[in-house]
Amino acid sequence: MLYDHQTRSLWMHITGECFEGELLGKVLRRADTGRHTTWRDWRQLHPDTAVMAQDPRWLGRPADRGYFPREGARSGDPFVPPQFVPTIQTRDPRLELHDLVYGVRVGAERRAYPLRRLPRATPIEEDVGGVPVTIWFDEAARSVGAFDRRVRGRALAFERDDEGAIRDRDTRSLWILDGLCVEGAYQGERLSPLDGLMSEWYGWYATHTDTTIWQRY
Amino acid sequence: MGKFTRLLLWVLILGGIAYGGYRLNTGGPEAPASATIPAPTTDEARIGRFAASQFLIEHDRFLAATDPAMVPAAEATWLQPSDEVLGVLVSGRARAYPVPMISYHHVVNDVIEGIPIAVTY
Known part of the structure; x- marks a missing residue:
């Protein structure tokens, strides 16, 4: 959980909701676009990106295992130490605790896309919460883009070309994983990102017990 | 690491997990329509958890x-x-x-x- 310095209210980091304290019931808006990916992928798509700089004050503090351990939620090992696993009270056996999912919230619907089941070649296109969505997966970067696929009043359909690039079937315009069209008739257009994030299954499920799970038809 | 610091860490981490599993209070005009996390079992539990959180905030060792x-x-x-x-x-x-x-x-x-x-x- 998070707290804010101003009121010390408590916030759920997965949902952005304040669940206790003065700001109870307030919800943080998710930034467009935030995407969990690799440095290689981000830098390739955004050569002009800025990067959070290393702060010499925090470099090499021995008590903190060093400033820059190369670990993250996707290192392949469960991120939660084994002794905490029994304390996870809200469970669902449909997936393994530590399976990575991309969870989205559209209208009243919550839906999880398990990364290990996602098709590599084809974007997923379906309606979620009454909205036509498209889910893109880059296996090399293990990164997901999830969008409302309506542009200029019509729902587009997407596919990967021979080189793996994402194109809409209509105009063959070229799109990148952040939902931006960078070449073609739709150049400059941007798909609206869904409210979603990458999470281990237990965390997504604990905060969204009514979630559905995507399955290949 | 001192014994007290270690204890605090454990409380903080376990407390965090407990909070992760429970949304203590639902509702509020801006809460999403389907608030699905179980409500706290008793008011005492909720008040106790909140008090514990304020203590932990006081001794926060994470550096945002x-x-x-x-x-x-x-x-x-x-x-x-x-x-x-x-x-x-x-x-x-x-x-x-x-x-x-x-x-x-x-x-x-x-x-x-x-x-x-x-x-x-």
Whole structure:
């Protein structure tokens, strides 16, 4: 959980909701676009990106295992130490605790896309919460883009070309994983990102017990 | 690490997990329509947890980063291509927050093009 310095209210980091304290019931808006990916992928798509700089004050503090351990939620090992696993009270056996999912919230619907089941070649296109969505997966970067696929009043359909690039079937315009069209008739257009994030299954499920799970038809 | 510090850490981590599993209070005009986390079992439990959280905040040892310095991609020589980042695009501006750095600070408070954001994981 998070707290804010101003009121010390408590916030759920997965949902952005304040669940206790003065700001109870307030919800943080998710930034467009935030995407969990690799440095290689981000830098390739955004050569002009800025990067959070290393702060010499925090470099090499021995008590903190060093400033820059190369670990993250996707290192392949469960991120939660084994002794905490029994304390996870809200469970669902449909997936393994530590399976990575991309969870989205559209209208009243919550839906999880398990990364290990996602098709590599084809974007997923379906309606979620009454909205036509498209889910893109880059296996090399293990990164997901999830969008409302309506542009200029019509729902587009997407596919990967021979080189793996994402194109809409209509105009063959070229799109990148952040939902931006960078070449073609739709150049400059941007798909609206869904409210979603990458999470281990237990965390997504604990905060969204009514979630559905995507399955290949 | 002193015994007391270690105890505090455990309380903080276990407390965090407990909070992760329970949304203590639902409702409020801006809460989403389907609030699905179970309500607390008793008022005493809820009040106790909240008091514990305020104590832990008082002794917080995590160091959130606020308005971190930024460098151009070419200067980020310490990053390896396979390192994970959280990438954010606001008003056409791209910023990358390396996950290992976020995992150290837990929260990064930043402002992009006038929009205040909090980056966490």
